[in-house]
Amino acid sequence: MTAEPPAIVRAQRLTRTAFAPFGDVIETEGAEQRLINGGTTTRFHDLARVDVAVEDGRPLISIFRGQPFALPVEIRMMERHPFGSQAFVPLQKTPFLVVVAPDEDGRPGTPLAFLVDDGRGVNYARNVWHHPLLSLERVGDFLVVDRGGAQSNLEEANYPRPYAVIGA
Secondary structure, eight states: OOOOOOEEEEOEEOOHHHHGGGEEEEOSTTOEEEEEGGGTEEEEEOOSOOOOOSTTOEEEEEEEEEOEEOSSEEEEEEEEOTTOOEEEEESSOOOEEEEEEOEETTEEOSOEEEEEOSSOEEEEOTTOEEOOOEEESSOEEEEEEEEESSSOOOEEEEEEEEEEEEOO
8 A cells, every 4th residue: 555645834924913822933133132231232122932830840952953854744743732822933044944733632733834944033932833953955053942840841742644845
């Protein structure tokens, strides 16, 4: 029996409006600016909501080094973090793919894909289904802010049929 081909998901450009149901776009454009440190530094204030949800949680700052992928990318599983948000900010202008899905009765629904190639980051809201890091073209380092604590903050789910993400 031949395996069913993957369903196609076309990646779109990341916008605040399109991504809003899944979290925050981390960018300086339109952000509140504060001049600090005696006028030598501009602070782009409060770019994403860090959510650690439970009392024993605490924010973690890590660096993830993502191996490169090339389009099309096959999506077979998704993950979510029930007790906290998770932010990814590229440390170079490394293009990456953001794949999210609405929740459908405790499982990930049909994915949406966003291409990010301009240095912006994303903050997945707590409990949002998303694919693990997908750096494109080259190895990419990402500053990651998420939740640490005694409770496991990871849930994974496999799709019965894969999706293939293609370019715009």
